[in-house]
Amino acid sequence: MDIVDIKKDFPILENKNITYLDSGATTQKPTKVIKAIEEFYEKYNANPHRGAYSLSIEATEVYENTRTKIANFINSRSREEIIFSKNATESLNLIAYSYGLDNLKKDDEIVLSIMEHHSNLVPWQMVSKKTGSNLKYMYINSEFEISDEEIESKITDKTKIVGITHVSNVLGTINNIKKIIKYAHKKGAIVVVDASQSIPHMKIDVQELDCDFLVFSGHKMLAPLGIGVLYGKKELLNKMNPFIMGGDMIEYVHEQETTFAPLPNKFEAGTQNVEGVIGLGAAIDYISEVGYNNIQKIEKEVTEYAIEKLRKLDFLDLYLTPNTQNHCSVISFNIKGVHPHDVASILDTEGVCVRSGNHCAQPLLRSLGMDSTCRASFYFYNTKEDVDKLIKALKKAYEMFKKYIDNI
Numbered sequence: 001m002d003i004v005d006i007k008k009d010f011p012i013l014e015n016k017n018i019t020y021l022d023s024g025a026t027t028q029k030p031t032k033v034i035k036a037i038e039e040f041y042e043k044y045n046a047n048p049h050r051g052a053y054s055l056s057i058e059a060t061e062v063y064e065n066t067r068t069k070i071a072n073f074i075n076s077r078s079r080e081e082i083i084f085s086k087n088a089t090e091s092l093n094l095i096a097y098s099y100g101l102d103n104l105k106k107d108d109e110i111v112l113s114i115m116e117h118h119s120n121l122v123p124w125q126m127v128s129k130k131t132g133s134n135l136k137y138m139y140i141n142s143e144f145e146i147s148d149e150e151i152e153s154k155i156t157d158k159t160k161i162v163g164i165t166h167v168s169n170v171l172g173t174i175n176n177i178k179k180i181i182k183y184a185h186k187k188g189a190i191v192v193v194d195a196s197q198s199i200p201h202m203k204i205d206v207q208e209l210d211c212d213f214l215v216f217s218g219h220k221m222l223a224p225l226g227i228g229v230l231y232g233k234k235e236l237l238n239k240m241n242p243f244i245m246g247g248d249m250i251e252y253v254h255e256q257e258t259t260f261a262p263l264p265n266k267f268e269a270g271t272q273n274v275e276g277v278i279g280l281g282a283a284i285d286y287i288s289e290v291g292y293n294n295i296q297k298i299e300k301e302v303t304e305y306a307i308e309k310l311r312k313l314d315f316l317d318l319y320l321t322p323n324t325q326n327h328c329s330v331i332s333f334n335i336k337g338v339h340p341h342d343v344a345s346i347l348d349t350e351g352v353c354v355r356s357g358n359h360c361a362q363p364l365l366r367s368l369g370m371d372s373t374c375r376a377s378f379y380f381y382n383t384k385e386d387v388d389k390l391i392k393a394l395k396k397a398y399e400m401f402k403k404y405i406d407n408i
Protein backbone atom coordinates (compact mmCIF):
# COMPACT_ATOMS: atom_id res chain seq x y z
CA MET A 1 0.00 0.00 0.00
CA ASP A 2 1.07 3.57 -0.75
CA ILE A 3 2.23 5.06 2.51
CA VAL A 4 3.69 8.15 0.91
CA ASP A 5 0.60 10.33 1.05
CA ILE A 6 -1.54 8.91 3.83
CA LYS A 7 -3.50 12.16 4.21
CA LYS A 8 -5.27 11.43 0.90
CA ASP A 9 -7.04 8.52 2.62
CA PHE A 10 -8.68 10.91 5.11
CA PRO A 11 -11.34 13.08 3.45
CA ILE A 12 -11.59 15.58 6.31
CA LEU A 13 -7.85 16.28 6.11
CA GLU A 14 -8.20 16.85 2.37
CA ASN A 15 -11.39 18.93 2.60
CA LYS A 16 -10.54 21.20 5.51
CA ASN A 17 -7.60 23.46 5.87
CA ILE A 18 -6.62 22.16 9.32
CA THR A 19 -3.59 20.80 11.09
CA TYR A 20 -5.14 18.07 13.19
CA LEU A 21 -3.03 17.34 16.28
CA ASP A 22 -5.68 15.87 18.56
CA SER A 23 -5.69 12.19 17.68
CA GLY A 24 -5.32 11.30 21.36
CA ALA A 25 -8.88 12.60 21.76
CA THR A 26 -10.17 10.95 18.61
CA THR A 27 -8.65 10.06 15.26
CA GLN A 28 -9.93 11.10 11.86
CA LYS A 29 -11.54 8.37 9.75
CA PRO A 30 -10.21 6.98 6.46
CA THR A 31 -12.42 6.57 3.38
CA LYS A 32 -12.35 2.77 3.83
CA VAL A 33 -14.07 3.06 7.22
CA ILE A 34 -16.62 5.60 5.98
CA LYS A 35 -17.41 3.44 2.93
CA ALA A 36 -17.77 0.25 5.00
CA ILE A 37 -20.46 1.96 7.11
CA GLU A 38 -22.20 3.33 4.01
CA GLU A 39 -22.21 -0.15 2.49
CA PHE A 40 -23.77 -1.64 5.62
CA TYR A 41 -26.73 0.74 5.46
CA GLU A 42 -27.07 0.43 1.69
CA LYS A 43 -26.73 -3.35 1.46
CA TYR A 44 -27.34 -5.32 4.66
CA ASN A 45 -28.76 -3.22 7.46
CA ALA A 46 -30.71 -5.41 9.90
CA ASN A 47 -30.64 -6.23 13.60
CA PRO A 48 -28.12 -9.06 14.20
CA HIS A 49 -29.19 -12.16 16.16
CA ARG A 50 -32.84 -11.15 15.77
CA GLY A 51 -34.14 -12.48 12.46
CA ALA A 52 -34.38 -15.78 10.55
CA TYR A 53 -34.40 -13.91 7.24
CA SER A 54 -31.27 -13.63 5.14
CA LEU A 55 -30.66 -9.89 5.63
CA SER A 56 -30.48 -10.33 9.41
CA ILE A 57 -28.31 -13.42 8.98
CA GLU A 58 -25.94 -11.39 6.79
CA ALA A 59 -25.77 -8.59 9.41
CA THR A 60 -25.14 -11.22 12.11
CA GLU A 61 -22.34 -12.76 10.07
CA VAL A 62 -20.51 -9.48 9.57
CA TYR A 63 -20.97 -8.53 13.23
CA GLU A 64 -19.66 -11.89 14.47
CA ASN A 65 -16.86 -12.06 11.88
CA THR A 66 -15.61 -8.73 13.20
CA ARG A 67 -15.46 -10.22 16.68
CA THR A 68 -13.23 -12.97 15.29
CA LYS A 69 -11.13 -10.34 13.48
CA ILE A 70 -10.57 -8.46 16.75
CA ALA A 71 -9.75 -11.69 18.61
CA ASN A 72 -7.07 -12.42 15.98
CA PHE A 73 -5.86 -8.80 15.97
CA ILE A 74 -5.04 -8.88 19.71
CA ASN A 75 -4.26 -12.62 19.73
CA SER A 76 -7.00 -13.60 22.11
CA ARG A 77 -7.40 -17.35 22.71
CA SER A 78 -11.06 -17.23 21.83
CA ARG A 79 -13.58 -14.97 20.10
CA GLU A 80 -15.81 -15.37 23.18
CA GLU A 81 -13.31 -13.27 25.11
CA ILE A 82 -14.19 -10.21 23.00
CA ILE A 83 -17.12 -8.12 24.24
CA PHE A 84 -18.42 -5.09 22.35
CA SER A 85 -19.18 -2.00 24.41
CA LYS A 86 -19.80 1.70 23.82
CA ASN A 87 -16.20 2.73 24.57
CA ALA A 88 -13.27 2.11 26.90
CA THR A 89 -15.17 3.86 29.69
CA GLU A 90 -18.09 1.45 29.48
CA SER A 91 -15.71 -1.54 29.32
CA LEU A 92 -13.97 -0.33 32.49
CA ASN A 93 -17.30 0.20 34.25
CA LEU A 94 -18.32 -3.31 33.27
CA ILE A 95 -15.21 -4.70 34.97
CA ALA A 96 -15.69 -2.51 38.07
CA TYR A 97 -19.36 -3.42 38.50
CA SER A 98 -19.31 -7.06 37.44
CA TYR A 99 -15.91 -8.10 38.79
CA GLY A 100 -14.92 -5.45 41.32
CA LEU A 101 -18.09 -5.26 43.39
CA ASP A 102 -18.43 -9.04 43.61
CA ASN A 103 -14.81 -9.94 44.32
CA LEU A 104 -13.44 -7.27 46.64
CA LYS A 105 -13.98 -7.07 50.35
CA LYS A 106 -13.00 -4.83 53.25
CA ASP A 107 -9.26 -4.10 53.49
CA ASP A 108 -8.48 -5.57 50.08
CA GLU A 109 -6.46 -3.20 47.93
CA ILE A 110 -6.92 -1.73 44.47
CA VAL A 111 -3.73 -0.27 42.99
CA LEU A 112 -3.84 2.22 40.12
CA SER A 113 -1.20 4.35 38.50
CA ILE A 114 -1.54 8.08 39.11
CA MET A 115 -1.55 8.42 35.29
CA GLU A 116 -4.99 6.87 34.92
CA HIS A 117 -7.66 8.58 32.86
CA HIS A 118 -10.75 9.26 35.02
CA SER A 119 -12.45 6.32 33.30
CA ASN A 120 -10.01 3.89 34.96
CA LEU A 121 -10.10 5.72 38.28
CA VAL A 122 -13.61 6.92 39.18
CA PRO A 123 -15.18 3.42 38.79
CA TRP A 124 -12.55 2.06 41.22
CA GLN A 125 -13.34 4.80 43.73
CA MET A 126 -16.93 3.54 43.59
CA VAL A 127 -15.80 -0.07 44.15
CA SER A 128 -13.53 0.99 46.99
CA LYS A 129 -16.32 2.91 48.75
CA LYS A 130 -18.92 0.17 48.31
CA THR A 131 -16.69 -2.74 49.33
CA GLY A 132 -14.55 -1.07 52.00
CA SER A 133 -11.42 -1.86 50.01
CA ASN A 134 -8.55 0.63 49.87
CA LEU A 135 -7.47 2.55 46.79
CA LYS A 136 -3.71 3.12 46.40
CA TYR A 137 -1.65 4.80 43.71
CA MET A 138 1.68 4.15 42.03
CA TYR A 139 3.29 7.57 41.55
CA ILE A 140 5.73 8.67 38.87
CA ASN A 141 9.34 9.76 39.30
CA SER A 142 10.99 12.89 37.91
CA GLU A 143 11.30 11.15 34.52
CA PHE A 144 7.51 10.67 34.45
CA GLU A 145 7.87 6.91 34.80
CA ILE A 146 6.75 4.39 37.41
CA SER A 147 9.89 2.93 38.93
CA ASP A 148 10.32 -0.77 39.75
CA GLU A 149 10.59 0.19 43.45
CA GLU A 150 7.23 1.96 43.24
CA ILE A 151 5.61 -1.09 41.62
CA GLU A 152 7.05 -3.42 44.23
CA SER A 153 6.19 -1.24 47.20
CA LYS A 154 2.56 -0.60 46.17
CA ILE A 155 1.49 -4.02 44.87
CA THR A 156 1.33 -6.31 47.90
CA ASP A 157 -0.32 -9.52 49.06
CA LYS A 158 -3.41 -7.43 49.85
CA THR A 159 -3.74 -6.19 46.25
CA LYS A 160 -6.62 -7.77 44.37
CA ILE A 161 -6.82 -5.47 41.33
CA VAL A 162 -4.21 -3.43 39.49
CA GLY A 163 -5.42 -0.86 36.95
CA ILE A 164 -2.81 0.49 34.56
CA THR A 165 -2.86 2.56 31.41
CA HIS A 166 -0.46 1.22 28.78
CA VAL A 167 0.31 4.74 27.51
CA SER A 168 -0.38 7.97 29.40
CA ASN A 169 -2.75 10.25 27.50
CA VAL A 170 -1.02 13.29 29.05
CA LEU A 171 2.68 12.42 29.19
CA GLY A 172 2.95 9.82 26.44
CA THR A 173 4.91 7.56 28.81
CA ILE A 174 4.75 3.90 27.77
CA ASN A 175 4.35 1.94 30.99
CA ASN A 176 6.14 -1.34 31.52
CA ILE A 177 2.89 -3.26 31.74
CA LYS A 178 4.54 -6.64 31.24
CA LYS A 179 6.54 -6.14 34.41
CA ILE A 180 3.49 -4.84 36.30
CA ILE A 181 1.33 -7.79 35.17
CA LYS A 182 3.99 -10.33 36.12
CA TYR A 183 4.51 -8.77 39.53
CA ALA A 184 0.78 -8.41 40.21
CA HIS A 185 0.19 -12.06 39.33
CA LYS A 186 2.98 -13.09 41.68
CA LYS A 187 1.04 -11.30 44.42
CA GLY A 188 -2.27 -12.88 43.38
CA ALA A 189 -3.87 -9.77 41.85
CA ILE A 190 -5.60 -9.45 38.50
CA VAL A 191 -4.63 -6.68 36.05
CA VAL A 192 -6.85 -4.36 34.03
CA VAL A 193 -4.96 -2.75 31.13
CA ASP A 194 -6.28 0.42 29.52
CA ALA A 195 -4.96 0.19 25.95
CA SER A 196 -6.91 3.23 24.66
CA GLN A 197 -3.74 5.19 23.88
CA SER A 198 -1.54 2.25 22.89
CA ILE A 199 -3.45 0.06 20.45
CA PRO A 200 -3.69 2.83 17.83
CA HIS A 201 0.13 2.85 17.74
CA MET A 202 1.46 -0.58 18.66
CA LYS A 203 0.74 -4.28 18.39
CA ILE A 204 -1.12 -5.71 21.36
CA ASP A 205 -0.86 -9.42 22.15
CA VAL A 206 -3.04 -10.28 25.13
CA GLN A 207 -1.58 -13.77 25.48
CA GLU A 208 1.96 -12.47 25.53
CA LEU A 209 1.01 -9.76 28.04
CA ASP A 210 -1.04 -12.23 30.06
CA CYS A 211 -3.33 -9.38 31.18
CA ASP A 212 -6.66 -10.38 32.72
CA PHE A 213 -8.70 -7.60 31.14
CA LEU A 214 -7.83 -5.09 28.41
CA VAL A 215 -10.00 -2.29 27.07
CA PHE A 216 -9.93 0.19 24.21
CA SER A 217 -12.12 2.58 22.22
CA GLY A 218 -12.55 2.24 18.47
CA HIS A 219 -12.65 5.96 17.80
CA LYS A 220 -9.01 6.45 18.84
CA MET A 221 -7.93 3.92 16.18
CA LEU A 222 -9.76 5.22 13.08
CA ALA A 223 -13.13 3.58 13.83
CA PRO A 224 -16.40 5.43 14.51
CA LEU A 225 -17.36 6.98 17.83
CA GLY A 226 -19.45 4.82 20.17
CA ILE A 227 -17.79 1.42 19.78
CA GLY A 228 -15.44 -0.06 22.34
CA VAL A 229 -13.96 -3.42 23.22
CA LEU A 230 -13.48 -5.37 26.40
CA TYR A 231 -11.12 -8.33 26.32
CA GLY A 232 -11.30 -10.59 29.35
CA LYS A 233 -9.94 -14.03 30.15
CA LYS A 234 -12.74 -16.52 29.61
CA GLU A 235 -12.46 -18.07 33.06
CA LEU A 236 -13.04 -14.63 34.64
CA LEU A 237 -15.81 -13.51 32.26
CA ASN A 238 -17.64 -16.82 32.76
CA LYS A 239 -17.80 -16.29 36.51
CA MET A 240 -18.96 -12.66 36.30
CA ASN A 241 -22.53 -11.42 36.48
CA PRO A 242 -23.90 -9.41 33.57
CA PHE A 243 -23.53 -5.65 33.74
CA ILE A 244 -26.56 -4.56 31.71
CA MET A 245 -29.72 -6.66 31.54
CA GLY A 246 -32.23 -6.97 28.72
CA GLY A 247 -32.72 -8.49 25.31
CA ASP A 248 -30.25 -10.91 23.71
CA MET A 249 -28.21 -11.56 26.85
CA ILE A 250 -30.57 -14.22 28.19
CA GLU A 251 -31.14 -17.93 27.78
CA TYR A 252 -34.54 -18.40 29.47
CA VAL A 253 -36.68 -15.76 31.14
CA HIS A 254 -39.36 -16.80 33.62
CA GLU A 255 -41.62 -14.52 35.61
CA GLN A 256 -39.23 -14.40 38.57
CA GLU A 257 -35.94 -15.82 37.28
CA THR A 258 -33.65 -15.61 34.27
CA THR A 259 -30.74 -17.67 33.06
CA PHE A 260 -28.14 -15.85 31.03
CA ALA A 261 -26.73 -16.51 27.59
CA PRO A 262 -23.18 -17.86 27.30
CA LEU A 263 -20.26 -15.59 26.38
CA PRO A 264 -20.05 -13.19 24.70
CA ASN A 265 -23.80 -12.41 24.51
CA LYS A 266 -24.13 -12.34 28.31
CA PHE A 267 -22.46 -8.94 28.23
CA GLU A 268 -24.15 -7.52 25.12
CA ALA A 269 -27.69 -6.56 26.12
CA GLY A 270 -29.93 -4.69 23.70
CA THR A 271 -29.41 -3.71 20.09
CA GLN A 272 -25.74 -3.19 19.44
CA ASN A 273 -23.81 -0.53 17.53
CA VAL A 274 -23.49 -2.61 14.37
CA GLU A 275 -22.22 0.22 12.18
CA GLY A 276 -19.58 0.86 14.85
CA VAL A 277 -18.51 -2.78 14.83
CA ILE A 278 -18.33 -2.80 11.03
CA GLY A 279 -16.37 0.46 11.05
CA LEU A 280 -13.98 -1.00 13.64
CA GLY A 281 -13.45 -4.05 11.43
CA ALA A 282 -12.60 -1.78 8.49
CA ALA A 283 -10.27 0.29 10.69
CA ILE A 284 -8.40 -2.87 11.73
CA ASP A 285 -8.08 -3.90 8.08
CA TYR A 286 -6.69 -0.48 7.23
CA ILE A 287 -4.21 -0.47 10.15
CA SER A 288 -3.10 -3.98 9.15
CA GLU A 289 -2.61 -2.85 5.54
CA VAL A 290 -0.45 0.10 6.59
CA GLY A 291 1.29 -2.03 9.21
CA TYR A 292 2.32 -1.09 12.74
CA ASN A 293 5.96 -0.97 11.61
CA ASN A 294 5.13 1.84 9.15
CA ILE A 295 2.84 3.56 11.65
CA GLN A 296 5.63 3.60 14.22
CA LYS A 297 8.25 4.71 11.72
CA ILE A 298 6.17 7.71 10.64
CA GLU A 299 5.15 8.63 14.18
CA LYS A 300 8.68 8.36 15.52
CA GLU A 301 9.99 10.66 12.82
CA VAL A 302 7.24 13.26 13.33
CA THR A 303 7.29 13.11 17.13
CA GLU A 304 11.09 13.34 17.39
CA TYR A 305 11.04 16.28 14.97
CA ALA A 306 8.33 17.95 17.10
CA ILE A 307 10.29 17.42 20.33
CA GLU A 308 13.42 18.88 18.75
CA LYS A 309 11.53 21.96 17.51
CA LEU A 310 9.50 22.46 20.68
CA ARG A 311 12.64 22.22 22.86
CA LYS A 312 14.00 25.24 21.02
CA LEU A 313 11.07 27.43 22.13
CA ASP A 314 12.31 28.73 25.47
CA PHE A 315 8.90 30.23 26.32
CA LEU A 316 7.49 26.68 26.63
CA ASP A 317 7.36 24.20 29.49
CA LEU A 318 7.40 20.64 28.11
CA TYR A 319 6.13 17.64 30.07
CA LEU A 320 7.63 14.45 28.70
CA THR A 321 9.95 11.70 29.73
CA PRO A 322 13.59 12.24 28.64
CA ASN A 323 13.60 8.55 27.74
CA THR A 324 12.36 8.75 24.14
CA GLN A 325 12.26 4.95 23.77
CA ASN A 326 9.56 5.02 26.41
CA HIS A 327 7.45 7.71 24.82
CA CYS A 328 4.55 7.59 22.40
CA SER A 329 3.41 10.49 20.13
CA VAL A 330 1.77 12.68 22.81
CA ILE A 331 3.36 15.97 23.86
CA SER A 332 1.99 18.15 26.65
CA PHE A 333 3.24 21.70 27.00
CA ASN A 334 2.38 25.16 28.27
CA ILE A 335 3.43 28.64 27.28
CA LYS A 336 4.85 29.83 30.62
CA GLY A 337 2.33 32.10 32.32
CA VAL A 338 -0.50 31.66 29.78
CA HIS A 339 -3.61 29.56 30.29
CA PRO A 340 -3.67 26.57 27.88
CA HIS A 341 -7.23 27.38 26.72
CA ASP A 342 -5.99 30.80 25.54
CA VAL A 343 -3.06 29.18 23.74
CA ALA A 344 -5.31 26.58 22.08
CA SER A 345 -7.71 29.31 20.92
CA ILE A 346 -4.89 31.23 19.25
CA LEU A 347 -3.56 28.04 17.63
CA ASP A 348 -7.06 27.46 16.30
CA THR A 349 -6.96 30.80 14.45
CA GLU A 350 -4.04 29.24 12.53
CA GLY A 351 -6.05 26.05 11.88
CA VAL A 352 -4.00 24.07 14.41
CA CYS A 353 -6.17 21.76 16.55
CA VAL A 354 -4.69 20.80 19.94
CA ARG A 355 -6.41 19.72 23.13
CA SER A 356 -6.24 21.92 26.21
CA GLY A 357 -7.43 21.19 29.73
CA ASN A 358 -6.90 18.49 32.33
CA HIS A 359 -7.24 15.61 29.83
CA CYS A 360 -9.52 13.72 32.25
CA ALA A 361 -6.47 13.12 34.43
CA GLN A 362 -6.89 15.56 37.31
CA PRO A 363 -5.03 13.48 39.94
CA LEU A 364 -2.01 13.23 37.63
CA LEU A 365 -1.93 16.94 36.88
CA ARG A 366 -2.43 17.79 40.56
CA SER A 367 0.48 15.51 41.47
CA LEU A 368 2.59 17.50 39.00
CA GLY A 369 1.45 20.79 40.53
CA MET A 370 -0.64 21.83 37.51
CA ASP A 371 -4.27 21.98 36.55
CA SER A 372 -4.09 21.98 32.77
CA THR A 373 -1.85 21.75 29.71
CA CYS A 374 -1.99 21.97 25.94
CA ARG A 375 -1.51 18.62 24.26
CA ALA A 376 -0.45 17.80 20.72
CA SER A 377 -1.01 14.17 19.82
CA PHE A 378 0.18 12.74 16.53
CA TYR A 379 -0.96 9.88 14.33
CA PHE A 380 0.54 8.43 11.18
CA TYR A 381 -1.33 10.88 8.94
CA ASN A 382 0.65 13.74 10.49
CA THR A 383 3.76 15.14 8.84
CA LYS A 384 6.72 17.35 9.66
CA GLU A 385 4.84 20.17 7.88
CA ASP A 386 2.11 19.82 10.52
CA VAL A 387 4.78 20.28 13.19
CA ASP A 388 6.09 23.39 11.41
CA LYS A 389 2.57 24.85 11.46
CA LEU A 390 2.29 24.13 15.18
CA ILE A 391 5.61 25.87 15.84
CA LYS A 392 4.59 28.89 13.74
CA ALA A 393 1.25 29.15 15.55
CA LEU A 394 2.95 28.85 18.95
CA LYS A 395 5.33 31.68 18.08
CA LYS A 396 2.32 33.80 17.09
CA ALA A 397 0.58 32.99 20.41
CA TYR A 398 3.71 33.88 22.36
CA GLU A 399 4.04 37.22 20.54
CA MET A 400 0.42 38.02 21.41
CA PHE A 401 0.75 37.16 25.10
CA LYS A 402 4.33 38.29 25.61
CA LYS A 403 3.54 41.69 27.07
CA TYR A 404 1.14 40.20 29.61
CA ILE A 405 3.64 37.47 30.58
CA ASP A 406 6.37 40.08 31.08
CA ASN A 407 4.10 41.93 33.51
CA ILE A 408 3.54 38.87 35.72
Ligand SMILES: Cc1ncc(COP(=O)(O)O)c(C=O)c1O
Residues within 6 Å of the ligand: 024, 025, 087, 088, 089, 090, 117, 119, 120, 165, 167, 168, 169, 194, 196, 197, 217, 360
Ligand atom coordinates in the same frame (compact mmCIF):
# COMPACT_ATOMS: atom_id res chain seq x y z
C1 LIG B 1 -5.95 6.51 28.43
C2 LIG B 1 -7.42 6.69 28.18
N1 LIG B 1 -8.27 5.84 28.75
C3 LIG B 1 -9.59 5.91 28.56
C4 LIG B 1 -10.13 6.91 27.78
C5 LIG B 1 -11.61 6.98 27.63
O1 LIG B 1 -12.00 6.78 26.32
P1 LIG B 1 -13.52 6.92 25.92
O2 LIG B 1 -13.93 8.31 26.23
O3 LIG B 1 -13.54 6.61 24.47
O4 LIG B 1 -14.28 5.92 26.72
C6 LIG B 1 -9.28 7.83 27.17
C7 LIG B 1 -9.82 8.94 26.35
O5 LIG B 1 -9.21 9.96 26.15
C8 LIG B 1 -7.89 7.72 27.37
O6 LIG B 1 -7.02 8.57 26.82
